[in-house]
Amino acid sequence: MHRPVDPPPHLHSAYQAFAETLARCPDADFLCIPARAERDYCPDGESFSYARMAGMAAEIRALLERSGFGHGHRIAVMLGNRPEHFQLFLAANAIGAMIVPLGFDQTADEIAHVLDDSAVDLILSVPSQRERTEDALGKIAGTPQHCDISALPDRFAPPRNPGLAATPGRATDALLLYTSGTTGLPKGCRVTNDYFLHGGQWYISRGGRMTVRNDRERIFNPFPMLHMNAGVLSLMAMILTGGCVISAERFHPASWWDDIAATRATIMHYMGVIPPILLAAEPNAAEKRHHLRFAFGAGVAPATHIAFEKRFGFPMVEVWGMTETGRTFTDHLEPRSIHTRAIGRPLPGLEARVVDSDDREVPRGTIGELTVRHTADDPRKGFFGGYLNRPDATEEAWRGGWFHTGDVVRQDEDGLLTFVDRTKNIIRRSGENISASEVEAALASHPDVVACAVLAVPDDLREEEVLACIVPTAGARQDATAAEALVRHCRERLSYFKVPGWLLFRETLPTTGTSKVQHRLIFAAGEDPRTVAGCHDLRPLKAALRKSGYADDAKGASV
Structure with missing residues (x-):
């Protein structure tokens, strides 16, 4: 099925796309909540048709409009993945207001930063999050009204900020998503209607192993709505094709396959930590009852990728994307390169250039920073609208007319891009650049490893050394012998200087x-991981393995 990469020109908003599908198939499932008895909403599971959700959205829209809300106003929501989140988003989008999602895992300080930076006009939360939200409000000036979603008033307090006179359209800000903030305070990415429409259209136009059928797909997404994965891509892909979003509040390994089967999912989304956990589980009958056609995600190690597809019987399409770009690179065309960390090739609509630290393009086969842009006359077409209140940071990211991603990749002669690591995850050891992700992939291929994280630690002689944090499988040894076995396992797959x-x-x-390991939170600020009880010093073994000529050292490190 061939679809254009650009959305239909007559569509101007996410809500307009929803309304068109509503008119075409009102009784089709729009949203499905898997059953979970201990949850405080939809414990038996529940489905919401396009018509039912439209009615729910209309009620909130009327409340917003009679309270004076409209184009340009901002509403913070702490609703998790509840049906009310979708209801609020559609209602706000219909009148040109922006949603600012807050996360259940965020601290009061983190919430306060978002509220202060975004200057929202209203906050809506579930009862369980009221106290933390109030704590956050106590840390900022100019407190907006805070309402419980389960007990809404007849009218909200009028918006604190003036609205916009212009008619809402593609340039209207629809969502404000905050980056992880690993290099400073999180920045708010302005997500416009144009971004929504381009992101959804890009997803459904890939074809190959990612072919999306009209009126038949059901995407199971376990990630929070405050990330573009769930908040934009899967949502808009289903709206544009008359499909159903299956919104789980998080990843539940024990019930994963039962939930997949019960909700009749045809597509699942994942992050790198999910496949090894599913592989480590004992085989069961539920994993054979699924109807999945493909999986969409990022960060899976090659050995895990191969084993997962063999056991569960459907392709995992590795992708690359970030909040700022909306669209993704995807390794969706056969022959796929699942034995590597390939992320696909540039295609019309998303162009790539690999550069060095001086923004000079590097030769094919050489690692460098991935920079991207649209192939149209406007290089920012379909991208985020900029960082809120940070025009300097926006222009710095777009220097030279290319968006700088901070990701290190390698591009082959035929254009295939292979992910290497985040720039900040490169370890400098004796003049060598070591990708933490590459070492993690080698460790993850060991049957006794469920999850792992690789970090740099100081080294007086070599500048930095490789540290590995391992979550072992149940019953696996956790002593010096086991640690040495893991180093030998890595040495069989990596050059000497890369092993932990x-x-x-x-x-x-x-x-x-979204199940990504937070490397910066593994240890407390200022803590030296080498001094933690149980940390094994494997440098003597590493040196012995080098001297033994255990395998061919491509780089020939001398220290």
Whole structure:
């Protein structure tokens, strides 16, 4: 099925796209909530048709409009993945207002930063989050009205900020998504209607192993609505094709396959930590009952990728994307390169250029920073609208007419892009650049590893050394012998200088709402991981393995 990469020109908003599908198939499922008995909403599971959701959105829209809300106003929502989030988004989008999602995992300080930076006119939250939201409000000036979504008033207080006189359209800000803030306070990415429409159209136009059928697909997405993965891509892909969003509040390994089967999912979304956990589980009958056609995600190690597809019987399409870009690179065309960390090739609509630290394009096969732009006359077409209140940061990211991603990649002669690492995840050891992700992939291929994280630690002689944090499988050894076995396992797959010099076993690793490991939260600020009890110093073994000529050292490191 061939679809254009650009959305239909007559569409001007996410809500207009929803209204068109509503008119065409009002009784089709728009939203499905999987059953979960202990949850405080939809414990038995529930489905919402396009018509039912439209009616719910109309009620909130009327309340907003009679309270004076309209184009340009901002509404913070702390609703998780509840049906009310979708209801509020559609209502706000219909009148040109912006939604600012807050996360259940955010601290009061983090919430306060978002509220202060975004200057919202209204906050809507669920009862369980009221106290934390009030704590956050106590930390900022100019407190907006805060209402419980379960007990809405007949009218809200009037908006604090003036609205916009212009008619809402593609340039209207629809969503404000805050970046992770690993290099400073989180920045608010302005997500416009144009971004929504382009992101959804891009998803459904890929074809190949990512072919999306009209009126038949059901996307199971376990990630929070405050991320573009769930908040934009899967939502708009289903709206544009008359499909159904299956919104789980998080990843539940024990019930994953039962939930997939019960909700009749045809597509699932994942992040790198999910496949190894599912693979580590004992085979069961539920995993054979699914109707999945493909999975969409990022960060899976090659060995895990191969084993997952063999066991579960459907392709995992590795992608690359970020909040600022909306669209993604996708390795969706056969023959796919699942034995590598390939993320696909540039195609019309998303162009790539790999550059060095001076923004000079590097030769094919050389690693460098990935920069991207649209192939149209406007390089920012379909991208985010800029960082809120940070025009300097926006222009710096777009220097030279290319958006600088901060990701390190390699591009082959045939144009295939392979992900190497985040720039900040490169470890400098004795003059060598080591990708933390590459070491993580080698560790993840060991059967006793459920999850892992690789970090840099200081080294007086070599500048930095490689530290690995390992979450082992149940019953696996966690002693020096096990640590040495993991180093030998890595040495069989990596050059000498890349294998861990330090290794620490952990019961868990901190993750984001999208199941990405939060490397910066593994250790407390100022804590030296090498001094943590149980941290194994494997540098003597590493040196011995080098001297033994264990495998061919492509780089020939001398230290």
